[in-house]
Amino acid sequence: MMQATDKQENPTRSGLVTAPELKRHGFFRNVFSGIKSLLEGMKVTFHYLSHPSTVVTQQYPENRATLKMMERYRALLTMIHDENGLHKCTGCQICHDNCPNASINVVTRSNPVSGKKELDRYIWRMDSCTFCNLCVQVCPFGVLKMDGSFEGAVYDRRLFVFTLNHYAGPAAGLLAKVADPEERKKMIEPRDRYSGPVPLNGQELAGVKALKKAESGCCGGSGGCCSDSQGSQGSKEMK
Ligand code: SF4
Numbered sequence: 001m002m003q004a005t006d007k008q009e010n011p012t013r014s015g016l017v018t019a020p021e022l023k024r025h026g027f028f029r030n031v032f033s034g035i036k037s038l039l040e041g042m043k044v045t046f047h048y049l050s051h052p053s054t055v056v057t058q059q060y061p062e063n064r065a066t067l068k069m070m071e072r073y074r075a076l077l078t079m080i081h082d083e084n085g086l087h088k089c090t091g092c093q094i095c096h097d098n099c100p101n102a103s104i105n106v107v108t109r110s111n112p113v114s115g116k117k118e119l120d121r122y123i124w125r126m127d128s129c130t131f132c133n134l135c136v137q138v139c140p141f142g143v144l145k146m147d148g149s150f151e152g153a154v155y156d157r158r159l160f161v162f163t164l165n166h167y168a169g170p171a172a173g174l175l176a177k178v179a180d181p182e183e184r185k186k187m188i189e190p191r192d193r194y195s196g197p198v199p200l201n202g203q204e205l206a207g208v209k210a211l212k213k214a215e216s217g218c219c220g221g222s223g224g225c226c227s228d229s230q231g232s233q234g235s236k237e238m239k
């Protein structure tokens with residue numbers, strides 16, 4: 001009997017917490033407040049109706065042909081090649097050393113003509129890349145960029161391991177110094193997107209074999225399938 005009285009007099013002391021009493025508004029005040037909040041919402045709707053150019057929602061995939069991704073959007077690591085199909089990568093491996101999760105492997109070779117060290121294969125694992133952009137930032141020659149091609153879904157995870165360079169050989173600047181076109185030809189060797197050592201370090205992962213050229217359907221650089229914007233190439237090949 002003593003306990004019950006104590007709870008009634010001081011509920012918090014006995015462990016009970018009571019909810020604060022809700023303020024009750026009048027009927028008309030509730031109606032007006034409802035109408036006011038409805039009009040506030042409709043104001044936004046009418047603004048976009050009368051200013052269609054400010055609408056940010058994209059009608060995808062209907063707008064696929066005209067869709068432009070924001071510049072800062074990162075979807076596909078790409079090696080920049082100039083109009084002659086040459087890159088500036090020296091194989092210095094700074095990007096490789098700075099990648100936080102070993103998604104890059106820069107394989108080098110000695111040039112068959114000059115004997116100098118140069119890029120053989122630039123291998124990038126999209127499946128482990130976090131798109132942090134560090135590799136792009138640390139490259140001293142501006143060789144890499146992040147492309148906005150976001151349609152990269154594939155049915156085979158081997159297609160997430162890319163060779164980014166289109167040829168093994170010296171960087172564009174060094175190649176330009178070779179006057180003899182025949183000798184220049186001997187110095188470079190084509191590389192395609194999927195026929196490299198898969199995955200990194202030339203080692204095969206259990207259950208992941210290197211793709212053969214015929215299997216990947218890659219042209220080896222002649223038909224444009226090894227071009228920079230190959231984000232959706234894999235999905236097309238697997239269909
Ligand atoms: S974006 Fe980041 S995680 Fe991806 S390859 Fe470059 S450094 Fe590595």
Ligand code: SF4
Nearest residue numbers: 089090092093095139
């Ligand atoms: S991409 Fe740049 S940092 Fe990486 S190996 Fe080539 S030149 Fe060096």
